[in-house]
Amino acid sequence: MCSWIFRIIPGALAVSLSCFAVGQLSAQPSPIEADKIDLIIVVDASGGMASENSQLMDSLYSGLVQPMTESGIDLRTIIIGKFGASSPQLCFEQPLGSIPFGACAFSPPEPANTSDFKHYSTNVQSWDAWCDLLESYDGSLVDDFSQAPEGWSVWLREDAFKKILVMTDDRPLCTTGGLTFSGSGDWPDAAEESAAAFDTALLALSADQFGTPAARKYMFIAAHGVFENLNRPDRAWMPNEPFAFSQACSSAQHQGWSYQALTRITNGFRFPICSYFSNPQPFYDLVINHPRIFADRFE
Secondary structure, three states: OOOEEEEEEOOEEEEEEOOHHHHHHHHOOOEEOOOEEEEEEEEOOOHHHHHHHHHHHHHHHHHHHHHHHHOOOEEEEEEEOOEOOOOOOEOOEOOOOOEOOOHHHHOOOOOOOOOOEEEEOOOOOOOOHHHHHHHHOOOOOOOOOOOOOOOHHHHOOOOOEEEEEEEOOOOOOEEEOOEEEOOOOOOHHHHHHHHHHHHHHHHHHOHHHHEEOOEEOEEEEEEEOOOOOOOOOOOOEOOOOOEEOOOOOOOOOOOOHHHHHHHHHOOOOEEEHHHHHHOOHHHHHHHHHOOEEOOOOOO
């Protein structure tokens, strides 16, 4: 059974718990630096994400990818989201993809991938991120342009740590493989159950890629509707900090409690999507610098 401790912090109701999420954090291997990362970004392309997705296309390379590669990280970036010429659909030009700079304005026919950048085009909407991520792994949910008929799994590297980012203004509320991920009415116990179900499903896809419950090879990071953490200048919520169960941040639809729970299980972090739109760099800096967790250093 979980025991819940409620407290008020400036601007939000926060909830601490003493159940498996925090317990698993303490049982994880010690954080060490990783020099090889597969960065998997699942992007909600619903209408409410137009401004955020424009920001992502404009700033992802200079704010995140370039600093990581220049620091010596062997980085591969995988986008899972709807390709298209204008936001909220996604089109990535050089130097990230290989579409010529400025050519997205002229409706290129499909993504142009490189060895370090891949775009798996599928129509992720408000509630779909977890289901679409799982279903597209092996191509069951097909890539719009058949660039990876066997799914985005073909682009993963077994010796790379996985950072999985979901960018949305909403919550998980979808069904796949007999599992239902609920983002409606999931007060702490249900949020934990939903997050645990997703974690189990992801690990079951491949222990070589994602690890095991005792030694995960992935971290989940959510840029979503969580309220701003007014106790931190970057407004983020770290895994050892409580749930935020107040209202969603100003431009979002939902607080995404299940997303919050999964960040705690995997030692990731939560970031308000409302703050990302106005200034994405604090989010990118956290993605770059937040500890990676391994059981052992890869050979």
